[in-house]
Amino acid sequence: MTPRIEIDAVTKYFGDRLVLDGVSLSVAAHEVVCLIGASGSGKSTLLRCINRLVEFDHGAIRLDGVPIDDKRFGATGLQRRIGIVFQSYNLFPHMRVIDNVTLAPRKVHGVPRAEAEDRARQLLGLFGMGDHATSYPEQLSGGQQQRVAIVRSLVSKPDVLLLDEVTAALDPELIGEVLQIIRGLKDEGMTMVIVTHEMGFARDCADRVCFLEGGRILEQGPPRTLLSRPENPRTRRFLQRIIDAGRL
Template sequence: MTPMIEIDEVTKYFGQKLVLDRVSLTVNRHETICLIGASGSGKSTLLRCVNRLVDHDYGTIRLDGIPNDDPSFGKTGLQKRASIVFQSYNLFPHMNVLDNITLAPRRVHSVARAEAEDRGHAILARFGMDGFARAYPEQLSGGQQQRVAIARALMTRPDVLLLDEITAALDPELVGEVLAIIRSLKDEGMTMMIVTHEMAFARDCADRVAFLADGDILEIDAPERLFSNPAHDRTRRFLHRITEAGRL
């Protein structure tokens, strides 16, 4: 297997608080890894460190073999090849859907408007959203807005998709339609790191599942093994609480 993301002994503090404690993880090309764990365990911070929305303090993160703190990282375009999607959508309210998703290709990648819009219509059509190309975010449901946010992330043709609790803000009946999109991307070979509280989704979709606690990966394994016979007591206690809450 070919590594796409290599995280080696990564440590991150926010002030005096240790958020990531010497985390190491390799994500192979075309692999989907789900990060699970309680709130505050470091999952979202780890995602943000991968494409340098947050700078780590120690350790190394390599994307396609190049350290993301190397001066050449931004120049080679690697930073733009790791797109991130958040739970809060982050769509510009004053722009319609098509303008929202074509802004980065036009402004950052210098793609001509006509080409960007052609690409945008194609991606929106794939997600059943092309009929809303001229609609504004406030006119869309939460599930529709999240589909637009994923479409926007795909507009730059990334090699890596980082997904941070993208269903957390959705009503339960809308979760399935968004997760179906993620499954289709996995089937196409997209490399993904996914922070999720949807345990059934992690079990069914991930190639491997990593359990984080106290800023470290305590256990990582294939989902069928981690969910049925976790090796670490912290993992067992976490999954027991999830089961009692009816989320697994």
Template sequence: MTPMIEIDEVTKYFGTKLVLDRVSLTVNRHEVVCLIGASGSGKSTLLRCVNRLVAHDYGTIRLDGVPVDDPRFGKTGLQKRAGIVFQSYNLFPHMTVLENITLAPRRVHGVSRAEATARAQEVLARFGMDGFAQAYPEQLSGGQQQRVAIARALMTKPDVLLLDEITAALDPELVGEVLAIIRGLKDAGMTMMIVTHEMGFARDCADRVAFLSDGMILEEGPPDRIFGAPEQPRTRAFLDRIIASGRL
């Protein structure tokens, strides 16, 4: 397997608070790795460190063999290669769908309006949103807005997609449509690192699952083993709570 993301002994503090404690993890090309764990365990921070939205303090993160803080990425090269989608859609309310998803390619990456529009039409059609190019975010459901946010992240044809709790803000009936999009991306070979509380989705979609607690990866492995026979007591306790709540 070819490593796409290599995280080696990464440590991160916010002030005096240790958020990531010597975390090491590899995500191979075309692989889907889900990060699970309780809120505050460091999952989202780790995801943000991969594309330098948050700078780690110690250790090394490489994307396709190049450290993420390497000047070769420039100001926007890393974000172009590692797209990220958050639980809040972060769409500009005063812009149409088309304007929202073509803004960064045109303004940041220097893509022509014609090229960006053609790419946007292609991506929107892929997600069944081609009839909504001139709609405004307030005219869309939560699931539709999240599909637009995913489409925006794919506009630069990234090597890696980072997904941070993208169903957390959705009504339960809308979760399935967004998860179906992610399954489609997996089938197409997209490399993904996903923070999720959807344990059923992680079990069905992930190639590997990593469980974080107190800023550390306590164990990782295939979903069948992590969910069926976890080795660490804290992993078992976490999953027992999930099962008791009916979420697995």
């Protein structure tokens, strides 16, 4: 069966600095893959390469067997099929929640306003934000803003969702509510690639965990195996630091 996402020997430089060193990874439809590793290991860059926010130098990335630079995706088709959520919410402060959520579908993808708003209100309701459609970002908590950012990425009905440290900017008491939303997306069958430092979440939610260091995937496997009995000594050292910090 063709993988939903196939990353084939992808290399990326920023100037003279090698950030991704021949990364290869396949993600099946409905699979959840968590990327773990220290800051600077290439995790976030890899996410940005998947939906072409960052152009890579060598290798290939395919969505359902089609190269992501194929003209069949057009100028914005890839971003419609591969949504991304960042650790910073990136909501427009001068726009209401409903307008933040529907801006891209209406202005970029040509979805009629009524259709976009109907879809947005359905999702806001599912995420417990139905009463905040006319609120402004400054009126919301950090957890609420992150939920709006996730709704914004889902309103165009993507096939794949990329999440980049979506709990990093949240207070500890708000992390749980966002992770619960992501677990719900997994239960609904969303294909996701997630960069996270939340090892407990990776253990409970992921189908597979990949450990990156120096722009390479050094080890991957089922979460309970990799997080409990890693084979690579570098993975063991990384996880020991997490344990020592009380985060696993």
